Amino acid sequence: EKKVVLITGCSSGIGLSLAVRLASDPNKRFKVYATMRNLAKKERLIECVKSLHKDTLDILQMDVTGWQSILDARDRVVEKRMDILVCNAGVGLMGPLEAQSLDSMRQILDVNLFGTIQTIQAFLPGMKARGQGHILVTGSTGGLQGLPFNEVYCASKFALEGACESLAILLQHFNIHVSLVECGPVNTDFLVNLQKAELGDTSLQHVDNLTLNLYEKYLQHCGSVFQNAAQDTEDIVKVFLEAIQSPSPAFRYFTSGDVPSLTKLKAAEPGGSRYISALSKSMFSSEEQ
Template identity: 35%
Template sequence: MSHSLTTQVVLITGASTGIGAALAKVLAARFRGIRLVLAARQGDKLDMVAEHCRVAGADVLTVVTDLGQVDQAIALAEKTLSHFGQVDILINNAGYGQMGPLELVPIRACQQQFAVNLLGPLALTQALIPQMRDRGGGRIINVSSLGGRLAFPIGGLYSASKFALEALSDSLRMELQPFNIRVSVVEPGPVSTEFISVSGEQVKQGIPDPEATPYRAALKKLTQLEQQTSANAWTSEQVADVIIKAMTARRPRSRYVAATGGDFLLFMMRRVLPTWMVDRFWQQFYGIDRVAKDWETRRKGLGEG
């Protein structure tokens, strides 16, 4: 199928930066004449990616879209079909990570996390399935995360949204197979993108005074996460290559892990190690093991004051 990508219409959400932007550029470079629909919230950055792709020979439509708004997700599908008449491959890539202890994350932030990471992609998928079926098939690739298979402290809400996306993907894979619509999930690990810095901003918005919370020690360690993971972080282009494998495989797999040692990590964490050991690992990784002592020390200090 790879040679025929030049005749395909590929819709990529979250295409202004990171994995989505890299995927668009790689596709434009490798498959001259490919038709791309690029969607994201930031129109200026989206235009820069689009221009890069056009110079490489792609036919590009840009649609400024906030996937957190279901009506905008549906409008994206309508504009795409009006312009190109079809979508052969949908890449649900847009998403972000709402980090923070579950006790403290405001419900409005929880709703926004699920709106962007789950409901927007679902609405877009629903809007595009009928034309894929009518045309005899298509592909849907949902970009999840290792956090869609493993939950960890401080990232519970993000993992919950990605667990849900993976569940939808599994159901869709079974429901749509009779119509020759193939559904795959791509699971990146750490990636050198704006993800961590954006996650940090989300924490600040949801928890205005992290220093005053019982989780201060863990939230402080969260700021060091990029340094901890940088050695094993993939580039966006490396993840884009994995997505292209899912796009072009004759028999696409249900899941593609895009992380150094990712398969081994999943095997150990889900199949081999006892739960208490896995818990202890993540507690140390995210600084939860420091929380009780830090909180008690501060309480005593406040009492003495």
């Protein structure tokens, strides 16, 4: 029997690659419900899987910020069960905190935090009743350690860590596994899709010069990190596969294979100062430029 999988945010990036990989499984082990907010963007996915996999792929509309949209997608799952739920949809928000509107901050939390939680809420009763299932969430290094100019994004991803860990403890009693797949930079549309303050934007008009200088350095740092160290979505998909196939999945997977050294540093010193100065040095010190 095929494993039934539903993935959110499949119009691009990690969600798209994962949907393609699972739907193209040589042994046809999965029935994939690839969901996306805007079905007009389904061409890329269709192009990747061609018509070979009609029986392993279904594309559904699902906006994770709409409860009814989530329920409608759930009700269109013909198998009436969910084996593997992948909460992947997410957006970024970058810029000096004082320049961000409440609306834009709410939107990030709506998608990343409440969108993930509501998706889980919709499928949880069914998984509990069957006494099996695996919930996977695309996590981020920004959910484990703070990053300047990403305060609200990090808040949303830190929040997911807490929500998932809390849930994992309870769901052990239901034979339901929860896993976070922690990604560093990945080559996707993420940087294009995120809401980002650009130097020169009117929203930055009243921001002080030191902040703007540091923001400029941050953007350069970010650009070079993505250029030099970003993983490809295939690398991330491998880690998802490992988690999905494991008989006893871990709670956290690190896509780079190891815990990032700054995350280790943070864990090693609960007082937190060493992490804060090390990160600041790595991003802003002029020797780096």
